[in-house]
Amino acid sequence: MAVSIPFLTEPEVDYGAVVEMAPGLRRVIANNPSKFTYRGTGTYIVGQGRVAIVDPGPDDADHVAAVLAAVDGEQVEAMLITHTHRDHSPASRAVAEATGAPAYGFGPHPAADTDDGESEERGDTDFAPDMAVVHGDVVEGPGWSFECLYTPGHISNHVAYRWREATGVFTGDHIMGWSTTIIPPPDGNMTDYLASLRLLADSPGDRAYWPTHGPPVTEPQVLVEALYAHRLDRERQILECLATGPQTIAEMVGAMYADVASELHEPAARSVLAHLIAMVGKGRVGTDGEATAEAVYFRE
Ligand SMILES: [Zn+2]
The missing domain is CATH 3.60.15.10 (Ribonuclease Z/Hydroxyacylglutathione hydrolase-like)
Structure with a gap:
């Protein structure tokens, strides 16, 4: 919720x-x-x-x-x-x-x-x-x-x-x-x-x-x-997205912000990236290279 x-x-x-x-x-x-x-x-x-x-x-x-x-x-x-x-x-x-x-x-x-x-x-x-x-x-x-x-x-x-x-x-x-x-x-x-x-x-x-x-x-x-x-809830949503398999930020934003106007998807993507950098840093999420805007993320 x-x-x-x-x-x-x-x-x-x-x-x-x-x-x-x-x-x-x-x-x-x-x-x-x-x-x-x-x-x-x-x-x-x-x-x-x-x-x-x-x-x-x-x-x-x-x-x-x-x-x-x-x-x-x-x-x-x-x-x-x-x-x-x-x-x-x-x-x-x-x-x-x-x-x-x-x-x-x-x-x-x-x-x-x-x-x-x-x-x-x-x-x-x-x-x-x-x-x-x-x-x-x-x-x-x-x-x-x-x-x-x-x-x-x-x-x-x-x-x-x-x-x-x-x-x-x-x-x-x-x-x-x-x-x-x-x-x-x-x-x-x-x-x-x-x-x-x-x-x-x-x-x-x-x-x-x-x-x-x-x-x-x-x-x-x-x-x-x-x-x-609110921020912890976003992290929970990210983990939920990744439960179905590896995803890009664009895919996660599409799911997490489905009911939000599309012009807000770019700032949303930046916020999701900020979360992912933190979550990769803590070992809660994996990625194949650097935690970037284009990377593919998966659950550790
Ligand atoms: Zn400022």
Whole structure:
């Protein structure tokens, strides 16, 4: 039986407006909606007076102006970058120029993230953090502090930031309420992604997630467990397909996604490949050569 994920929607957004999301938390949404970004990039401002900015957003003059207007008269102490896709990090340059704030992040864009077909998920290869962070690091300012949570899977340089005073997490693209996350091999890694889901699932103290796209998640445990169960269910479906004999990804996608529109079969194939790479790695599935998009897979 398919797992049901409690997806959330956000029917209307006001681009460029500063909206208070919680005490000490404001958000400005960039006008870059797409099938990857939902309504657009949500840039968060934490604190009052001396603030931190999470994911400054795309290289978009209107968005940068809106973010800078939102913090007019305040001091930006830090920018926290979840990862280096172009809808997240590029505005850090313009914000740094205007405010002098350093950018925190895991590292530059990974060379293996070659998924360059679609603009919003392309890499920001110009980004380098001023301050490189690793799992467990704490970034502190007046009245706020963040625990860095290394969460690879979507991309190998993804970091989520736990806002300790509010016991909630800025989840970037790792966990979103509106959609599942794309795991594009070879840099996208399903084994890492599942471990990164467990990292948050096994932290029951978090009261909210604030993804970079879509509305706040107010029942984070319910969502993260559903996302995890959904991925395990896909693995089960793959094994079920292979029970009848060796198959290609195209054959499995045809069976697993028979009731899904055909334009979604290509992203589905990429997701199945991500699962198969992980399952071959664990010895649960075999293949005659490399785990590639064209290979034939069989049950071990
Ligand atoms: Zn991304």
